[in-house]
Amino acid sequence: MSESHATRERSYVRQFELSIGRVPLRLHVSDDRLFSEASERYRAFASSQNEPFAIYLKNSFSANGGNPEFAYDFEAQQGALRAFAGESQFVGADNPYTLDCLLRILLTWMLLPRSGFFLHAATVIRDGRAYLFTGKSGAGKSTVASLAPEGSVLTDELSLVRREDGVWRAYGTPFWGEFRAGDSNTSAPIAGIFRLVQAENNRVAPLRSVELLRAMIGNVLFFSRQPADSQQLLNIVSRAAQELRGYTLEFRKDRTFWEVLPA
Amino acid sequence: MSTTANGALWRKNPILAWREIEGEIVIISPNNSVLHELNETASFVWKRLDGRRSGAEIATGLAAEYDVKPEDALGDIETLVEELASRQLLVPADNPSTERTE
Numbered sequence: 001m002s003e004s005h006a007t008r009e010r011s012y013v014r015q016f017e018l019s020i021g022r023v024p025l026r027l028h029v030s031d032d033r034l035f036s037e038a039s040e041r042y043r044a045f046a047s048s049q050n051e052p053f054a055i056y057l058k059n060s061f062s063a064n065g066g067n068p069e070f071a072y073d074f075e076a077q078q079g080a081l082r083a084f085a086g087e088s089q090f091v092g093a094d095n096p097y098t099l100d101c102l103l104r105i106l107l108t109w110m111l112l113p114r115s116g117f118f119l120h121a122a123t124v125i126r127d128g129r130a131y132l133f134t135g136k137s138g139a140g141k142s143t144v145a146s147l148a149p150e151g152s153v154l155t156d157e158l159s160l161v162r163r164e165d166g167v168w169r170a171y172g173t174p175f176w177g178e179f180r181a182g183d184s185n186t187s188a189p190i191a192g193i194f195r196l197v198q199a200e201n202n203r204v205a206p207l208r209s210v211e212l213l214r215a216m217i218g219n220v221l222f223f224s225r226q227p228a229d230s231q232q233l234l235n236i237v238s239r240a241a242q243e244l245r246g247y248t249l250e251f252r253k254d255r256t257f258w259e260v261l262p263a
Numbered sequence: 264m265s266t267t268a269n270g271a272l273w274r275k276n277p278i279l280a281w282r283e284i285e286g287e288i289v290i291i292s293p294n295n296s297v298l299h300e301l302n303e304t305a306s307f308v309w310k311r312l313d314g315r316r317s318g319a320e321i322a323t324g325l326a327a328e329y330d331v332k333p334e335d336a337l338g339d340i341e342t343l344v345e346e347l348a349s350r351q352l353l354v355p356a357d358n359p360s361t362e363r364t365e
Contacts, residue, residue: 208285209284209285210284210285210287210289210300213284213289213298214298214300217291217296217298218296218297218298220296222296224293225293225294226293227277227278227279227280227293229293230278230279230280230291230292230293231280231281231282233280234280234281234282234289234291235282238284238289241284242284
């Protein structure tokens with residue numbers, strides 16, 4: 001994080017701006033150590049854009065003139081968030097891990113009006129296009145990422161997918177498996193989404209739209225329990241399933257599986 | 264749990280998200296990420312389970328659309344409704360005004 005993005009708002013609150021999946025955010029942090037750790041973690045995603053969505057890290061929620069549009073209590077980490085039209089408040093985000101979790105949760109909601117969603121998938125860039133490999137834990141996402149050429153992996157765990165100007169793109173995120181930070185704030189048009197199946201031989205088979213939807217929906221990261229939000233998410237993922245190419249990829253745990261991927 | 268045997272009416276559970284893709288209805292619940300999929304004829308019925316139409320009414324339409332006997336269509340609808348209700352995808356139509364339109 002460069003100094004140009006890190007300024008003192010008041011004597012005890014520091015702020016920095018970042019952009020994840022072209023969603024501009026501004027964190028307001030009063031804890032010096034957390035500010036330093038977060039600045040380092042999100043360094044590659046520092047950005048100054050117009051009208052960033054403000055996130056205030058607080059000790060307790062303050063009244064904000066109404067009910068939150070989105071609320072989530074992350075009990076495992078004793079963290080919670082409340083999101084309003086113009087800002088969000090995080091409570092309990094006193095360490096980088098909880099902050100990271102609340103950021104992910106908030107973004108799942110913020111991506112809805114932006115035709116986006118998070119998919120548990122590794123993303124690898126090849127010839128300028130994004131190949132997404134999805135599956136549950138243990139399916140082989142990290143394996144695929146480890147077998148990709150150095151510098152070609154946008155994420156090994158959580159892919160950010162958005163439709164912009166009629167094109168579905170995958171974005172790099174700071175969210176990697178095992179809490180490793182990503183370092184590529186770039187994006188690429190999506191070539192295809194591959195449902196991973198470990199096998200003895202490499203083979204790729206196309207999926208119908210409803211099959212791709214089925215492959216994706218169970219791997220979408222989502223937290224809102226509001227019916228309207230669920231409907232919006234289903235609409236977005238269904239559109240992705242109809243407009244993107246999907247495949248089942250049976251693969252061996254070596255580099256040879258790249259040879260069967262469609263161009 | 265029939266739309267017809269005891270005259271009960273059913274509607275879609277309002278907490279659900281659903282849409283049509285490739286001519287088939289897919290449904291998810293906010294409480295989990297389980298995807299429920301309905302085949303073409305079940306999708307036909309689903310779209311008409313609005314808390315107002317009876318099973319007999321829907322069966323008449325189903326019989327005309329798919330060239331089956333109305334009594335067979337009605338039996339299939341009763342079985343389907345029982346299955347959907349057991350998965351909490353349908354709820355009794357005690358408040359039809361909350362039905363979401365397509």
